[in-house]
Amino acid sequence: MLRIPFLLILCISLIAPSCQADKHQETPEVISSTGKFQKLSASETGLDFSNHVEENFTNFFARFQYVYNGGGVAIGDVDGDGLSDVYFTANENHNRLYKNIGDLKFEDITQEAGVAAAEGWKNGTVMADVNGDGHLDIYVCRGGSKDNSPENKRRNLLYINNGKGQFEEMAKEFGLDDAGYSLQAVFFDMDNDNDLDVYITNRPATFFIPHTEVLKAKAIQNPDFSDQLYRNDGAKFTRITEAAGITRNFGYGLGLLTTDVNNDGYADILVSNDYLENDYLYENQGDGTFVESIEKYTNHTSFYGMGIDAADLNNDGLEDILQLDMSPEDYVRSKTTMASMNVDLYRQIMSSGFHDQYMHNSLQLNRGNGFFSEIGQLAGVAKSDWSWAVLAADFDNDANKEIFITNGYRRDVADKDGNIRFQNYLRSDERAKRTDEENARVVIDMFKSVPLQNYIYDDEGELHYQNAASAWGLTEKSFSNGAAYGDLDNDGDLDLVVNNLEAEAFLYRNDTEPQNYLRIRLNGPQGNKYGIGAKITLIQAEGQQFQEMKTVRGYLSSVEPKAHFGLGNKGKVASLRVQWPDGKAMELRQPDINQEITINYADAKLLAEERKEQSPLLRETTTKRFRPVFNHQENDFDDYASQVLLPHGHSKSGPAIAVGDVNGDGLSDFFIGGAKRIAGSLFIQQADGTFSPGNNEFSETDAGFEDAATLLFDADGDGDNDLYVVSGGSEFPEGSSKFQDRLYINDGVGKFSPSGSLPSIRSSGACVIPFDVDADGDLDLFVGGRVVPTRYPASPESYLLLNEGGSFKDVTQSMAPDLSSIGMVTSACWNDLDEDGTAELIIVGEWMPVTVFEKKGDKYENTTADYGLDKSQGWWNKVVATDMDGDGDEDLVLGNLGLNYKFQASPEKPFYVFASDFDQNGSNDIFLAKENGDELVPIRGRECSSQQVPDIAKKFPTYNAFADAGLEDIIDLDKPDAIRYEAREFRSGWLEKQAGELTFHPLPLAAQFSVVNSIVAADLNKDGRQDLITAGNKFEVEIETTRADAGIGTVFLGNGEETSLRTLNQMESGLFLPENVKGLYPISLGKAGSNGLLVATNEGSLRLLEW
Incomplete structure (x- = not known):
């Protein structure tokens, strides 16, 4: 049997x-x-x-x-x-x-x-x-x-x-x-x-x-x-x-x-x-x-x-x-x-x-x-x-x-x-x-x-x-x-x-x-005649090639024990260096090409190791500046329990940091937000440039919120920094009071008290951006909504809050009605795009184009199409305004999903999402889709799709039947209330502002290795040109999607008027951030104001870099 x-x-x-x-x-x-x-x-x-x-x-x-x-082969x-x-x-x-x-x-x-x-x-x-x-x-x-x-x-x-x-x-x-x-x-x-x-x-x-x-x-x-x-x-x-x-x-x-x-x-x-x-x-x-x-x-x-x-x-x-x-x-x-x-x-x-x-x-x-x-x-x-x-x-x-x-x-x-x-x-x-x-x-x-x-x-x-x-x-x-x-x-x-x-x-x-x-x-030497492990470097005027001698490679097999270098149309080899495993080495100058040559171990010598001393641009000083080092803790939450087909979670977006002087001593302090059940923390900079935990007024009541974004600014016009905290995440039901943002008023010496001066907010937020919208001398706020729990990818509410003597009024419907449900916002900034003296509000987000709201009279209107950006939909995470090309105006630098991801998008072949209660059982159903030939097909398979919509298993009794079906055979694409979004651009890049037009330039390849969550623009090498620091990754993905973890943080040096950027490797930059980085925050250190960079990592230690 x-x-x-x-x-x-x-x-x-x-x-x-x-x-x-x-x-x-x-x-x-x-x-x-x-x-x-x-x-x-x-x-x-x-x-x-x-x-x-x-x-x-x-x-x-x-x-x-x-x-x-099967079997192997040896040559x-x-x-x-x-x-x-x-x-x-x-x-x-x-x-x-x-x-x-x-x-x-x-x-x-x-x-x-x-x-x-x-x-x-x-x-x-x-x-x-x-x-x-x-x-x-x-x-x-x-x-x-x-x-x-x-x-x-x-x-x-x-x-x-x-x-x-x-x-x-x-x-x-x-x-x-x-x-x-x-x-x-x-x-x-x-x-x-x-x-x-x-x-x-x-x-x-x-x-x-x-x-x-x-x-x-x-x-x-x-x-x-x-x-x-x-x-x-x-x-x-x-x-x-x-x-x-x-x-x-x-x-x-x-x-x-x-x-x-x-x-x-x-x-x-x-x-x-x-x-x-x-x-x-x-x-x-x-x-x-x-x-x-x-x-x-x-x-x-x-x-x-x-x-x-x-x-x-x-x-x-x-x-x-x-x-x-x-x-x-x-x-x-x-x-x-x-x-x-x-x-x-x-x-x-x-x-x-x-x-x-x-x-x-x-x-x-x-x-x-x-x-x-x-x-x-x-x-x-x-x-x-x-x-x-x-x-x-x-x-x-x-x-x-x-x-x-x-x-x-x-x-x-x-x-x-x-x-x-x-x-x-x-x-x-x-x-x-x-x-x-x-x-x-x-x-x-x-x-x-x-x-x-x-x-x-x-x-x-x-x-x-x-x-x-x-x-x-x-x-x-x-x-x-x-x-x-x-x-x-x-x-x-x-x-x-x-x-x-x-x-x-x-x-x-x-x-x-x-x-x-x-x-x-x-x-080679007597016991290793074929030189296994020897390192061979070939130098030409156009660059170098490198090989390590090894024969066992591939699968169950071994290749011919020789090194082979193709040279293309290049006619000369400047030098050939061989380093043997025991440290001996030799160099052959200008060997003849188009032949096989023999390199003898007997001709090698034990050479002193060449070490090039490098002074990296950035250095880490975390343990020097912090006692103890802050460690972010995340609460456990299953984003996929009610939405099996959700592409990634939204409950792990923190920690967020706000930098500012909270006690009036001229030194930069900072607040770092907490996850659900963990209150945020205040860190006070001491005279010697170290940081100590402040007296935390943020009680267990505040720990019930998920801190998604935060801002230190003068809310009440008394000359000190007050604290705004955006409540976000996806752990709470839609409309929960746990999405209420919070404002804390500073007494001038760093003690904060809750204020009741915010309107009712019931949307899971992502960012808060200050600007004097009505030109009355105080700071008003844009608050971007991130997600509607259990209804991805529906648009949450975003808000325009007008500051009226320290009390904030929701004026979204009266001043910017189209702003309310603009999309799944991740980041925003204010910038005078058309150089008319009035700043526009630029908003980016998931499934959103780079969106522009322009002031027309006493209202803000969506003028995205006027700037040619209506087809720029991506999974944007960050927007920063800075002068990239040295022409005196500010361009827009944009962090996106990158190209090293399961999903791909381009203007020619967009990436799609459809969402509705397709089977009318009371739950929101999500279908990600791509083009396969001339039809749309689902990203996820029969098993997962039928977990979300059980009728699929009945309609398609075999996996082959499901594989042969287009998306239109699986769900009703014309359902009146169905959401349909598309993404056309997943590259991170920057929009060059020139003669009233915006031109997109992708950032260099290293920026496309992973998700870019944060961007800092600064003149790092003091050459008068704007440089960039980027970091990110995304670990909070569903388990069949490879997490985005190839980023280690990158420094790009600007070239002034040129549109190219030079990518520094890790040894040159000193930047190594392989964690799930959610934010980079510049901070001034000490009385002299040296440059620091706080690195906020989800479920990781806070880090501090200096340059």
Whole structure:
């Protein structure tokens, strides 16, 4: 009888059926194309290898989830004839070694070489000089299911090369016959002693283990089910796993590589783990030990971690990291195969200490300070379907790296309709009538074979990539797994070899147009002849390229052990610098190009390390100025309980800060607001420039509010600063008294008393902006409304409050009636846009255009269209007026969502929201939508959508039916009371004011990495030009949306009359704000008035920077 834990447990573990094209195809499809790669047939090359897996009850995906994970490929010259040979692993059958005999022709020499590895389930392979004799040996990792992998058949194999292409299996003799369920190994010099140590990824024997059991298993750490580290002690390797700090390890390490992540001269270890276990980044301490540090270096990673690579993608001398997952790019497949998160279980997992992980590919951009920003969505590489190997290299010799990705899974086991059929079958009487073998066959046939096209992302500049697979000649659809590259015909470009399941391996000959190149072969020290871990920097007049020598990369594979640099049309290399792992280095001046050169370790010298002392623009002085440091605490609230399809929460917008002198001593103090149940706090600046908590008059009564914005200003005209606090959030019902704003009157020495001089306000607010609206010498107020609880994206009320002798009157309806429901306001400012001597009110918000209210007589009218801004809808967060171009007038700088987000918008393809009570059950229903071809389609899937509107599940009984429906088939788009908004611009930027017109300029790329919540304009370097500081991020997103956390704060230096800005890196700026930053607030420090910047972080510590 069929007894299966199955993908089961795709549904009962962290993942539930989807809450989130190509149609299914039974046979591989070949698209005719000519391009940069030409696939050569086995009859042409002799590479007739195919990885065939027999489908049966033992090899049944419901019992052995890795049955279709495929094998690897290794490329290297094993016989010293100058031609790179190719080795494949086969899961069930014999591995094969092919000798390169020239002109891309190969001979199968497996039997005479003795490397067939006839027994066991083979996974990854690597060519490495294990014994230090200068010859490439072959290591093979084994481990299948519990049924087909007894210990004697899963011990890893080491084939030692005699230099003539003949091998002897000697894993036991070298101490490397690891008995775990091994996936891949990497040989690297962990201690810089010029020999190669080895790290092996071992996985648990079973799959879909609950997170509670994962935590228990990590504490035990069985060596058969956990990664292992072996030190090279000369004649033998010694297992040092626990002693070296490789502890609490229990993952499915499908991706593995080593690279010097923090540029400290020691190789670190990166492991890309499948399923819910964190990925591992083992930081090398330089003393033979490692510390797991993934959360130190990243804000999030991929969830189903697959293949991994590290390469300098933007030629800044720093290696970035690519990690694959299994998110489809195709709309239909995203709705029929993409899994969704079980919200309650996700929260349990996060509270158990797991790192943030999301189901898409990751591109971790190296920021140079030991931190990585994940920008895969901005780069256009986040979705490539069920992907395995990723290889970043310069395949067309244009001096930029492309990204190659293999794709495909033998059975579409993620298909949700198929899973429903499978579960129904488990409950049927038919199952009991059949044998296990018969049942397995029935279930296997329920899931189609859907071969997929591999990807190659072409570099378009500015860290953006476009899939060019068809144009480049990668047209076949297949089940491709491991892959490796090398110059197999020695013509100066990189060819590709791919290990396929159920099909002959691909050999793609590189036919790119000839461009300049330089290839490097390293002749290293005795124990590391191929220079693994050496760093190579190539300098040209136009810039630099950087590579670290490593062969294990991608998935279960190793590439040719040479460095390849494409040079484009540039004819000269100024210098080539090689730094070896032990610190020795050498530099070659003006090497000839279009050749392969050998760099000898014997020519290197131990050079003094070059350290460039930098004085960053900003420095942090938090602990110096604060005793104690304020920490913001947030209340727990579920924004999604009544609105399942809400894109993000609105209950975590604080803290807000107001700066001003409250006690008349000439020093700037500040008030910082609190979350619900926590009163705000006043901080008084002392004569020495430190801050101490003031006498807090803000009682527990005030703690019942959520402080969303705050302002210190003279409300009553007595010459001191009073305090206005905007009440906001989404925790209270619409119209609640907890949305009443508060005004506190200062007695002149910093003691505040509540005032009853505000009108009734029952709207969740976002900002308060002062201006003398009626020119009577006092300050009036604009108060922007942020959200209507449970009715997103309805417009809350905004207010215009007139100051009448310290008492405020609501004059919105009489002076600015269109202002009342203008939208979901986030920020505003007053600025004389038309330079007529009267300031306009500029308002921005979510789903809003940059909105202008102009005074016409005694009223304010919406004149947005007059300024050409009526099509500028975005998710704007901040507007600041400042002179960006040095022409004497103030322009508008705007913070927006950015480009590194799940949702994208442009004037050509807007992003939409529709909202109403579509099923008339008394609740507000939200549908986010995008254009797919010529129709609108929902962003969220059938599962989540039917949680909000249950009739959807009845109307669309299958996931395929839902995927084939347009939004107009799902809801009534013409419902009279339905809200319809669109967004057309998600870039942060600035509006240049010139001759009465406003021209939008996007801010530089770094500003688009994440949400910009705050902007400060100041002359930071005292050159007379306006500079910018931006910061943000957005962590409060629904769990299927990757949180916006790639921002670290950025300084942009102005160029005066030019419209360009220079982006400072973190070492130059001193700014590092990777938290959920909600506000930046300039503050004057000390009697001398030096410049400070308060940084307000949600659920984080208050920080102070100075310049």
